[in-house]
Amino acid sequence: MSTAFLTHPDCLAHVTPPGPPERVARLEAILRRLDTPEFDGLLRVEAPLADLAQVARCHPRAYIDKIRAAVPAQGFAVLDADTHLSPGSFTAALRAVGANLKAVDMVLGGEAANAFAAVRPPGHHAETEVAMGFCLFGNVSIAARYALDHHGLARVAIMDFDVHHGNGTQDLLWDEPRVLFASTHQMPLYPGTGAAEERGAHGNVLNVPLPPMSGGARFRAEMERQVLPALDAFRPELVLISAGFDAHAADPLAQLQWHEADFAWATERLCDIADAHAGGKVVSTLEGGYDLDALAESAAAHVQVLMERGS
Ligand SMILES: [Zn+2]
Numbered sequence: 001m002s003t004a005f006l007t008h009p010d011c012l013a014h015v016t017p018p019g020p021p022e023r024v025a026r027l028e029a030i031l032r033r034l035d036t037p038e039f040d041g042l043l044r045v046e047a048p049l050a051d052l053a054q055v056a057r058c059h060p061r062a063y064i065d066k067i068r069a070a071v072p073a074q075g076f077a078v079l080d081a082d083t084h085l086s087p088g089s090f091t092a093a094l095r096a097v098g099a100n101l102k103a104v105d106m107v108l109g110g111e112a113a114n115a116f117a118a119v120r121p122p123g124h125h126a127e128t129e130v131a132m133g134f135c136l137f138g139n140v141s142i143a144a145r146y147a148l149d150h151h152g153l154a155r156v157a158i159m160d161f162d163v164h165h166g167n168g169t170q171d172l173l174w175d176e177p178r179v180l181f182a183s184t185h186q187m188p189l190y191p192g193t194g195a196a197e198e199r200g201a202h203g204n205v206l207n208v209p210l211p212p213m214s215g216g217a218r219f220r221a222e223m224e225r226q227v228l229p230a231l232d233a234f235r236p237e238l239v240l241i242s243a244g245f246d247a248h249a250a251d252p253l254a255q256l257q258w259h260e261a262d263f264a265w266a267t268e269r270l271c272d273i274a275d276a277h278a279g280g281k282v283v284s285t286l287e288g289g290y291d292l293d294a295l296a297e298s299a300a301a302h303v304q305v306l307m308e309r310g311s
Contacts, residue, residue: 001112001311002041002042002310003063003112003115003310003311004023004042004044004045004107004111004114004115004116005039005043005118005303006045006046006102006103006113006117006119006254007046007047007118008046008047008095008099009071010020010047010088010091010092010095011027011092011096011118012027013086013087013088013092013276014086014092014093014120014229015076015088015089016076016084016086018308019255020082021290021292022082022134024120025290025292026120026292027120029232029296030286030296031118032295033295034299034303035286035299038049038304039303041311042143042307043112046074047095047099047103048098048099048101048102048103048118048123049094049095049098049099050094050101052117054097054101054146055083055097055137055148056141056196058145059128059137059138059264060087063128065087066137067082067085067090067093067131067136068265068284070221071085071086072087073087074087074088080129081183082134083132083133083135083136088143089121089136090136092119092215093136093137095119095121095123096117096139097137097139097142099117099118099119100117100119100143100146100283101142101143103115103116103143103285104147104151104238104283105157106167107238107281108153108281112310113281113309113310113311114274114306115284115306116284116299116302117139117244117283117284117286118299119156119286120134121136121139122135122139122244122288123135123139123140123142123169124166124167124168124169124242124244125160125165125199126138126172127167127168128171128172133138133164133190133191138168139167139285140160140241141169141173143285144158144173144179144240145176147164147237147240147245148178153237154178154237154242155179155180155235156179156236156238157181157182157231157240157273157275158173158180158240158262159182159227159231159239159241159266159270160182160184160241160244160287161183161219161241161243161244161247162192162288163174163187163244163251164185164186164241164244164254165183165187165191165192165193165207165209165255166181166183166185166193166242167191168178168223170200173200174200174201174204175200175201177202177204180206180234180236181200182206182207182231183208183209184210184227184257185208185209185210186209186210186211186247186255187209187211188212189212189254190253194207195209196209196303206226206230208222210222210256212254212255212256213276214258215258216261216262219256219258219280220248220262220266220268222267224284224311228269228273231271231273232276237273237278237281237287238274238281238282239270239273239278239282240284240285241267241283241284242285242287243284243285243286243299243302244286244288244289245263245295245298245299245302246268246287248263249294249296250291250293251289251291252287260294260298260301261302263301264301264302264304267309268305270282271305271306271309275309280309280310284306286299287309297302
């Protein structure tokens with residue numbers, strides 16, 4: 001068995017204007033870094049387009065239609081201060097969802113041990129009817145619902161270690177008792193949600209805010225103290241990861257001061273949870289990360305662990 005690596009050139013056709021840090025060069029940096037001999041063992045898969053019916057697992061049709069209608073024929077459309085559309089954005093967003101669904105199919109179907117979807121736009125800030133924070137559709141939430149309702153799983157865990165709170169995932173799955181959504185994130189920071197008191201309608205949300213400059217040691221301690229015991233008790237049949245790498249010390253958007261080894265450590269621990277309860281099944285998807293070198297190296301460290309654990 002191997003690690004599936006899902007991406008698509010269409011994800012490079014979601015172009016953003018100069019300024020916002022979520023840009024084509026991010027994915028290019030990851031693709032370059034993973035196009036090296038140490039990653040020859042990856043099972044490389046072209047991400048399919050998601051059907052709109054799949055996106056509608058988490059978003060109303062009217063919202064999906066609104067996003068599609070807002071896509072400009074040329075130039076850029078502005079959804080909010082961070083979130084822009086170019087002519088290729090809707091297709092890219094459907095590839096991002098499609099990569100996650102295909103990854104779930106492959107991992108649950110035994111075609112791959114685990115998977116990483118290198119896609120953009122990211123998804124964890126997209127709320128039910130609000131595009132924000134560079135995100136259009138809730139990629140990881142749609143994957144969770146798909147695993148539950150299409151594949152018939154009973155429990156899916158999502159771990160979000162992006163430096164920003166996954167407000168969108170929390171919104172989309174707030175009332176979903178079959179999902180445990182756990183998030184570590186810097187607070188205070190955009191988008192402002194993610195207090196420990198926000199627990200979901202069924203106690204199915206676990207928010208672990210971390211103070212600026214708290215470093216990888218604090219992250220690991222809170223993972224050991226709060227997140228990993230909760231995931232273990234939940235006994236997920238699939239572990240999804242919202243893998244943002246913007247907690248890195250070099251990242252310009254935040255101050256958590258983590259390093260590549262912290263992302264690798266977290267990946268190991270999440271694979272431990274998956275090994276204990278889910279036959280090792282892990283599907284990870286790219287969220288943030290805005291220093292190109294730190295992003296590429298952190299993603300490489302993450303994928304290396306997936307490959308070691310999946311072999
Ligand atoms: Zn982020």
